[in-house]
Amino acid sequence: MLKTYSMFDDILQRDQHAVAKGTILKSEGEESHSRMYVAGGWLAASKSLEDGEQQIIEFILPGETYDPTATDGKTSFLQIEALCDAVIVSIDKTSWAQLLRQDPELRKSERQREIAAQARQSERMLRLGRASAETRIAYVLIELCIRVSRQGTGFDSEFHVPFGQQQLGDFTGLSSVHVCRTLRRLNRAGVIRTGDHMDILIKDQHALAELAQVDIAALRDEITTDAA
Amino acid sequence: MLKTYSMFDDILQRDQHAVAKGTILKSEGEESHSRMYVAGGWLAASKSLEDGEQQIIEFILPGETYDPTATDGKTSFLQIEALCDAVIVSIDKTSWAQLLRQDPELRKSERQREIAAQARQSERMLRLGRASAETRIAYVLIELCIRVSRQGTGFDSEFHVPFGQQQLGDFTGLSSVHVCRTLRRLNRAGVIRTGDHMDILIKDQHALAELAQVDIAALRDEITTDAA
DNA sequence: CGTTCAGTTGAGTTGCTTCAACCCGTGTGG
DNA sequence: CCACACGGGTTGAAGCAACTCAACTGAACG
Numbered sequence: 001m002l003k004t005y006s007m008f009d010d011i012l013q014r015d016q017h018a019v020a021k022g023t024i025l026k027s028e029g030e031e032s033h034s035r036m037y038v039a040g041g042w043l044a045a046s047k048s049l050e051d052g053e054q055q056i057i058e059f060i061l062p063g064e065t066y067d068p069t070a071t072d073g074k075t076s077f078l079q080i081e082a083l084c085d086a087v088i089v090s091i092d093k094t095s096w097a098q099l100l101r102q103d104p105e106l107r108k109s110e111r112q113r114e115i116a117a118q119a120r121q122s123e124r125m126l127r128l129g130r131a132s133a134e135t136r137i138a139y140v141l142i143e144l145c146i147r148v149s150r151q152g153t154g155f156d157s158e159f160h161v162p163f164g165q166q167q168l169g170d171f172t173g174l175s176s177v178h179v180c181r182t183l184r185r186l187n188r189a190g191v192i193r194t195g196d197h198m199d200i201l202i203k204d205q206h207a208l209a210e211l212a213q214v215d216i217a218a219l220r221d222e223i224t225t226d227a228a
Numbered sequence: 229m230l231k232t233y234s235m236f237d238d239i240l241q242r243d244q245h246a247v248a249k250g251t252i253l254k255s256e257g258e259e260s261h262s263r264m265y266v267a268g269g270w271l272a273a274s275k276s277l278e279d280g281e282q283q284i285i286e287f288i289l290p291g292e293t294y295d296p297t298a299t300d301g302k303t304s305f306l307q308i309e310a311l312c313d314a315v316i317v318s319i320d321k322t323s324w325a326q327l328l329r330q331d332p333e334l335r336k337s338e339r340q341r342e343i344a345a346q347a348r349q350s351e352r353m354l355r356l357g358r359a360s361a362e363t364r365i366a367y368v369l370i371e372l373c374i375r376v377s378r379q380g381t382g383f384d385s386e387f388h389v390p391f392g393q394q395q396l397g398d399f400t401g402l403s404s405v406h407v408c409r410t411l412r413r414l415n416r417a418g419v420i421r422t423g424d425h426m427d428i429l430i431k432d433q434h435a436l437a438e439l440a441q442v443d444i445a446a447l448r449d450e451i452t453t454d455a456a
Numbered sequence: 457c458g459t460t461c462a463g464t465t466g467a468g469t470t471g472c473t474t475c476a477a478c479c480c481g482t483g484t485g486g
Numbered sequence: 487c488c489a490c491a492c493g494g495g496t497t498g499a500a501g502c503a504a505c506t507c508a509a510c511t512g513a514a515c516g
Contacts, residue, residue, distance in 0.1 A: 049355075057350045479496075
């Protein structure tokens, strides 16, 4: 992670720019010719139905890159939005190709990241299609916790996510009302404790993993790129 | 497609082998060191919850390749099953890397296929999380129709899928009973006609697209790799 | 000619949604 | 400093879409 970061140093100097919370960096169907590197802040990649229903497909965290360019090489197939104030570097297609060519390490680590993203997405689809609200919420809390506390061996058990229950619903395919109810139930059961502004404390990791129907250690290996 | 196919000719001669319908080619967590090329038949890539609920993540059609190997480089993160009698070629990691190195065309077309798969998956997640049973079923019929009739400009409007309503449910996150009801409703409304053994005839393409909340032409470009 | 398996249909249940009210912390203008 | 509006979270009540369970049909097959 840190190693990869340093590879962008020269680009970081030149092309990084700050974006405010709520900024839409790319819309569905809009022109797209570049990969974005997130130097700070969280992004959400989402799709919407005509009736306005939104589904968040992926969160993009600091240190990760993402390219929403479709097969036509010209347009974005999903919408990218800043969930909080963020710092983004745009790397155009040819520069990116050059970076990959120059640096086999980068190529390999980006490949790993793609596989990890694919594994995460599969886990989510499974629960989106087949699991209860409780399982979906428990799972997403664990996934986010792992991704946030990627440094160190740790499952930090306490973390913060820079968005609200509405977005958690858009990610898990639930209404914000039901997200709220489910979170409250987990609170009352003593499994988690939620603080102000989406601070999450996992009080009973074992119980949460049970609810999420997941093995935390195995999941960490699967959805993470850090060699242990 | 045909062009890509010819690239595998030498390998096809050597290493292809037939598998019977229902064969599990890879299980979750099982050893996996190779990419598979599907010379004939359909595969399903799926994940299961502990309680046995299954979600099909992707169908793999003839002419496509797939590699379920996780970030550890050793195990598969999902299950691969033959939906009908099929012919598979296993290409080990190093051979595949060599093929990609030798042939920039192959590398490019595989990259395109990955992007198309990602776009399809996003469309499905959107509907899995946010759309009604009717929309999900309508969408999957259109997606499959496009993928099946990829040759030619055509939306063939009539096609066959080699699996039952149960699997359609596992793909759309619905019970087989509800798949049946929804299909019947579409039949009665005159939008489609279903024949024996999952033969599908799309009678009213426009109405189906409306239900699926999708623009067929745009979708074809997005989820397909054939330059028009 | 019985068995099996996929699809079909009805009846009853339930988990999640929608709608609506209310609370509370924050920002804002008189 | 208070009044007010505003947005996010919380809770209750009511509705409904999809689920489960169970029975039946019909085609395929030995």
